[in-house]
Amino acid sequence: DQQVKQNSPSLSVQEGRISILNCDYTNSMFDYFLWYKKYPAEGPTFLISISSIKDKNEDGRFTVFLNKSAKHLSLHIVPSQPGDSAVYFCAVRLNDMRFGAGTRLTVKP
Amino acid sequence: KAGVTQTPRYLIKTRGQQVTLSCSPISGHRSVSWYQQTPGQGLQFLFEYFSETQRNKGNFPGRFSGRQFSNSRSEMNVSTLELGDSALYLCASRGSFDEQYFGPGTRLTVT
Numbered sequence: 001d002q003q004v005k006q007n008s009p010s011l012s013v014q015e016g017r018i019s020i021l022n023c024d025y026t027n028s029m030f031d032y033f034l035w036y037k038k039y040p041a042e043g044p045t046f047l048i049s050i051s052s053i054k055d056k057n058e059d060g061r062f063t064v065f066l067n068k069s070a071k072h073l074s075l076h077i078v079p080s081q082p083g084d085s086a087v088y089f090c091a092v093r094l095n096d097m098r099f100g101a102g103t104r105l106t107v108k109p
Numbered sequence: 110k111a112g113v114t115q116t117p118r119y120l121i122k123t124r125g126q127q128v129t130l131s132c133s134p135i136s137g138h139r140s141v142s143w144y145q146q147t148p149g150q151g152l153q154f155l156f157e158y159f160s161e162t163q164r165n166k167g168n169f170p171g172r173f174s175g176r177q178f179s180n181s182r183s184e185m186n187v188s189t190l191e192l193g194d195s196a197l198y199l200c201a202s203r204g205s206f207d208e209q210y211f212g213p214g215t216r217l218t219v220t
Contacts, residue, residue, distance in 0.1 A: 036209075044152070044211045093207055095165050096164075097154060097201075102151050
């Protein structure tokens with residue numbers, strides 16, 4: 001039941017550059033989209049969200065873009081910092097929350 | 110406010126046994142969801158409880174069950190454990206804007 005797909009298991013970027021994390025979903029009925037960050041030995045922490053009535057939401061260095069026609073969600077982090085190194089999960093909500101498999105981001109100093 | 114707490118943090122069980130995990134949500138939160146995290150599979154939704162009622166259920170066998178108490182604390186039970194049940198089990202309580210606040214998880218190892 002792959003309703004949410006993060007096709008890149010890992011991503012490596014240089015400090016100061018932009019990190020772009022991608023997520024695709026299958027159900028056009030999803031109306032709320034979220035990104036979570038997870039460090040080892042901790043539970044995921046909420047990062048940023050966007051509702052289906054918007055196509056962009058920005059919070060500091062983090063911006064989430066939603067392309068409903070393509071059923072595509074992306075998270076931009078700029079500038080990337082070594083402390084951003086973590087696993088990032090996208091999630092979608094209809095009646096319950098569905099998560100992607102995660103993308104491990106490594107930001108190199 | 111205190112965050113979501115889960116007990117125990119680590120657990121080792123043998124195949125065929127059963128296990129009960131506990132979760133206490135953030136004070137005031139009435140919704141608790143459970144997830145299973147395994148390498149490469151991300152977070153798989155197990156079920157969600159709201160005001161002591163199961164509101165949603167994921168695609169897991171009946172060996173996985175849960176319940177919620179009047180104080181919103183929740184328990185998850187897995188019976189007849191299999192090796193493939195080894196995973197990190199996360200619970201989350203839901204905030205006002207549908208964001209989930211996760212606990213640190215219970216690492217279950219089945220041998």
